Amino acid sequence: xxxxxxxxxxxxxxxxxxxxxxxxxxxxxxxxxxxxxxxxxxxxxxxxxxxxxxxxxxxxxxxxxxxxxxxxxxxxxxxxxxxxxxxxxxxxxxxxxxxxxxxxxxxxxxxxxxxxxxxxxxxxxxxxxxxxxxxxxxxxxxxxxxxxxxxxxxxxxxxxxxxxxxxxxxxxxxxxxxxxxxxxxxxxxxxxxxxxxxxxxxxxxxxxxxxxxxxxxxxxxxxxxxxxxxxxxxxxxxxxxxxxxxxxxxxxxxxxxxxxxxxxxxxxxxxxxxxxxxxxxxxxxx
Amino acid sequence: xxxxxxxxxxxxxxxxxxxxxxxxxxxxxxxxxxxxxxxxxxxxxxxxxxxxxxxxxxxxxxxxxxxxxxxxxxxxxxxxxxxxxxxxxxxxxxxxxxxxxxxxxxxxxxxxxxxxxxxxxxxxxxxxxxxxxxxxxxxxxxxxxxxxxxxxxxxxxxxxxxxxxxxxxxxxxxxxxxxxxxxxxxxxxxxxxxxxxxxxxxxxxxxxxxxxxxxxxxxxxxxxxxxxxxxxxxxxxxxxxxxxxxxxxxxxxxxxxxxxxxxx
Numbered sequence: 001x002x003x004x005x006x007x008x009x010x011x012x013x014x015x016x017x018x019x020x021x022x023x024x025x026x027x028x029x030x031x032x033x034x035x036x037x038x039x040x041x042x043x044x045x046x047x048x049x050x051x052x053x054x055x056x057x058x059x060x061x062x063x064x065x066x067x068x069x070x071x072x073x074x075x076x077x078x079x080x081x082x083x084x085x086x087x088x089x090x091x092x093x094x095x096x097x098x099x100x101x102x103x104x105x106x107x108x109x110x111x112x113x114x115x116x117x118x119x120x121x122x123x124x125x126x127x128x129x130x131x132x133x134x135x136x137x138x139x140x141x142x143x144x145x146x147x148x149x150x151x152x153x154x155x156x157x158x159x160x161x162x163x164x165x166x167x168x169x170x171x172x173x174x175x176x177x178x179x180x181x182x183x184x185x186x187x188x189x190x191x192x193x194x195x196x197x198x199x200x201x202x203x204x205x206x207x208x209x210x211x212x213x214x215x216x217x218x219x220x221x222x223x224x225x226x227x228x229x230x231x232x233x234x235x236x237x238x239x240x241x242x243x244x245x246x247x248x249x250x251x252x253x254x255x256x257x258x259x260x261x262x263x264x265x266x267x268x269x270x271x272x273x274x275x276x277x278x279x280x281x282x283x284x285x286x
Numbered sequence: 287x288x289x290x291x292x293x294x295x296x297x298x299x300x301x302x303x304x305x306x307x308x309x310x311x312x313x314x315x316x317x318x319x320x321x322x323x324x325x326x327x328x329x330x331x332x333x334x335x336x337x338x339x340x341x342x343x344x345x346x347x348x349x350x351x352x353x354x355x356x357x358x359x360x361x362x363x364x365x366x367x368x369x370x371x372x373x374x375x376x377x378x379x380x381x382x383x384x385x386x387x388x389x390x391x392x393x394x395x396x397x398x399x400x401x402x403x404x405x406x407x408x409x410x411x412x413x414x415x416x417x418x419x420x421x422x423x424x425x426x427x428x429x430x431x432x433x434x435x436x437x438x439x440x441x442x443x444x445x446x447x448x449x450x451x452x453x454x455x456x457x458x459x460x461x462x463x464x465x466x467x468x469x470x471x472x473x474x475x476x477x478x479x480x481x482x483x484x485x486x487x488x489x490x491x492x493x494x495x496x497x498x499x500x501x502x503x504x505x506x507x508x509x510x511x512x513x514x515x516x517x518x519x520x521x522x523x524x525x526x527x528x529x530x531x532x533x534x535x536x537x538x539x540x541x542x543x544x545x546x547x548x549x550x
Contacts (some may be wrong), residue, residue, distance in 0.1 A: 068370070144335045175375045182346055183392040183440065197379040274379040274420045 058242055064231060066244035067251065074233075074248060084229040084252070086146060090218050091256065094153025098210060102161035108168025109162075111195060123166075127159045131213075132220050141224070149221040149229065156217035160210035161203065168202025169195055201275070204268040211260045215253060292359065293476040294322040294345065295442055296368075299354035301340050313501035314340050319506070320495065322476060324443070326543070329479045329487035331533065333540075336479045337502030342369070342446045347476070357442060364393060367444040368437035373453055374429035376421040382432050383408060383417040389440035407435040410469060420443045427458040434466070438473055445470075447479045451486065463489055464518055471515065484537070488529045489521055490514075496536050506536055 020028070027034060044064045050056045052064035058066060093207045109116045109123070131152060171196055180190050222231025230252050237245035243252040301315040315337035321327050330338040340385055343349040344367045345356055358366040368389065378383045383401055386408055389398035408417055411431040423428055430450055437445055451459045463486060470477055481487050487494045488510055496506040510529055512520060 173375075175371060175373065176377060178343075178348055179369075179371060179375050179377070179388075180392070181348055182371075183389040184365075185392045189392060193377065193380075197377070274422070276422045 023105035038078045040237070059241060062243035065269045070237075070242070070244040070248045071251075074245065080233065081266045083229050083233050086149075087218060087222070087230040087252075087256075089155050090146060090149045090221075090229065091214060091260075094217070095157050095210065095214055097150075097160055098154045098157030098214070099207070102158045103165055106162040106165025106203075107169055107191070107195065107199065110166040110199070111191075116166070123159075123162065127163065131155050131217060132224075134219060135224050141157045144225040144227050146228070148225060149218060152221040153214045153217045158212040159204035160213050164202040164206035164209070167197060168199035200270075200271050204264070204271070207264050207268075208261065211257070211264060215257050215260075219253060291323050292321050292357075293324045293326070294318040294320070294359070294478065295357045296341075296345070297355050299341065299344060300352045300357060301337060301344065301349070302352045315351075316501040316503040318502070318504065322444075322478060324359070325474055325476055326488055327470060327477045327479065327492045329481055329491040330497060331484065331487040331494050332497030332502065333482055333499045333537070334482060335500045335502075336497040338497055339448050340373070341502070342448050342480050344479065345448075345469050346446050353492050354374075361443050363441065365389075365440050365442040367446055368440045368442040370434050370437045370445060370447040370450045372448045372450065374426070374433040375420070375431055376432055376436075377393045378421050379422060381418050382413055382424070385421065385432055386435045388436055388476060393440060404435070404439050408432075408471065410438065411435040412465070425458075426454050427462055430454065430462060431465070434469065434486065438469070438475075444476045444478070447477060449480050449482070452481070459486070460518055466490065467516060484533050485521060487535065489516060494529075494533060494535055498540055505540070506533075508533065538540075 048054075048064045051058045051061065062070075062144075074260075106121075110120050134155065135148070135152060138151050142148050142151065176194050176198070177190070180194050185193060218229070219231045222229035223235055226232055226235060230249050233252075234246050234249035237243075237249065299315060299318040299320075300313070303314055304310075305312050314335075318337075318341060320328075320341075331343065332338050340349060344351045345358070346367055348369075360366065376382075377388065380388065384442055385403055387395075387397070387400035387404035390403055391397060395403065405417070408414060411434055413428060413431050413435065416424065416428065421432070424432065433450060437447075450544045451462050454462060467490065477490075479487070479490060491510050494508045494510060495504055496508065498505050508509065508529070512523075512525060512529075
């Protein structure tokens with residue numbers, strides 16, 4: 001190659017890694033949290049400022065401070081705790097009942113062809129019913145009390161869990177079933193060693209879906225029944241045009257949603273340690 | 287060969303499938319006779335669709351034959367045969383040790399005891415230190431080692447191996463072939479090994495059973511008289527190449543000659 005050659009080259013250099021100041025490095029590591037919480041904080045501050053300045057009407061839109069004060073007032077009233085207790089009971093009992101019934105039934109429908117022939121039409125038919133349409137009917141059967149609301153919650157959870165469970169069983173890897181058969185696994189072991197572990201991710205997806213749906217169920221049922229619960233708290237606040245108290249109620253439901261989803265996520269990760277994706281940490285440029 | 291020395295004996299094994307779309311019957315295996323001596327290493331070699339894996343599944347009891355009979359020499363202690371699966375087929379939710387112990391647990395051995403008995407086999411296949419890992423944390427070759435150990439753990443005298451190295455890269459495959467011979471020698475097993483690779487069959491086997499495309503039947507039964515232990519260099523020897531050529535020609539003769547253009 002001669003030095004005078006007219007050929008030119010585009011040169012690709014390695015990445016230059018500069019050592020950045022500690023504060024910048026700390027920020028880079030926690031960027032996700034900082035931006036996430038920072039955005040939330042900015043919103044709250046903006047909201048407070050705008051309502052203080054009268055740009056948004058605190059009567060309808062409340063203010064962060066107002067919501068906080070409404071919360072402080074509420075937690076001192078026994079009736080509030082009664083409402084919370086009702087809502088929590090409805091959600092807990094309804095969810096557990098749907099899990100306990102949907103998982104075994106889903107496993108059976110997915111595994112035994114005859115059970116699926118018998119139940120498939122029911123599943124499809126009942127799942128097609130918009131759950132809130134059943135509320136007046138359930139009220140007719142069991143009244144306006146906690147039973148009705150629990151049943152509505154249960155129905156929301158049940159179908160969200162059973163359909164993915166059935167799907168999970170039906171898509172179990174045939175080769176793994178062969179392995180179990182090859183080693184003469186009992187029917188019981190076939191379930192515990194292959195069918196159930198393979199279905200867990202599907203059940204988990206169903207549970208996540210169920211948590212969202214059953215919170216909708218509890219709100220709709222409580223607003224309809226007007227007996228007890230956080231939904232009623234919101235409704236009572238609405239009757240007296242108390243925006244802050246309404247938002248406080250909404251915040252409680254949100255909190256329930258966030259906490260249950262987080263808890264479900266933890267349980268899910270525990271059961272799926274064997275999955276590569278469950279162990280992936282989001283790591284960037286540290 | 288005296289009959290008492292046979293580990294496995296198949297007579298007139300036939301397998302038909304019903305093709306649902308055309309409602310015709312497909313013959314996967316026509317009529318298979320096979321004798322395998324105790325501690326013999328026999329390969330079933332043939333193109334895909336020749337029924338070699340199907341035959342293995344029939345021996346293992348995963349499939350029922352349409353006709354014929356298979357005899358496995360009884361093992362007073364337990365199972366006669368154990369299967370080494372294609373694509374490893376490990377349970378992704380079990381650790382390596384629990385995967386290897388699986389057959390024992392299925393046989394009614396308590397978990398702790400099964401793990402204790404599985405440990406030496408993990409070592410035999412060279413996976414010590416990986417007992418607690420999950421399958422996704424292993425390379426393809428290591429997964430196959432665990433697959434092999436799982437079959438060895440139930441201590442069945444006959445190993446049925448269904449193209450266990452088919453999905454490995456060429457280098458890993460060679461390593462695993464040499465490893466298999468070492469383990470076969472240490473564990474003193476009878477092996478029926480299914481493959482579509484000529485070289486692999488010749489290198490590993492005492493006998494290569496060459497099968498035709500569907501319907502599967504035996505084309506030839508070739509004794510491989512290469513000395514043991516066999517080093518990988520043996521694959522470069524003239525003797526080895528001669529066996530490989532012989533089998534290659536046999537299989538090539540099976541392809542229907544293409545019809546000359548213009549002569550309908």
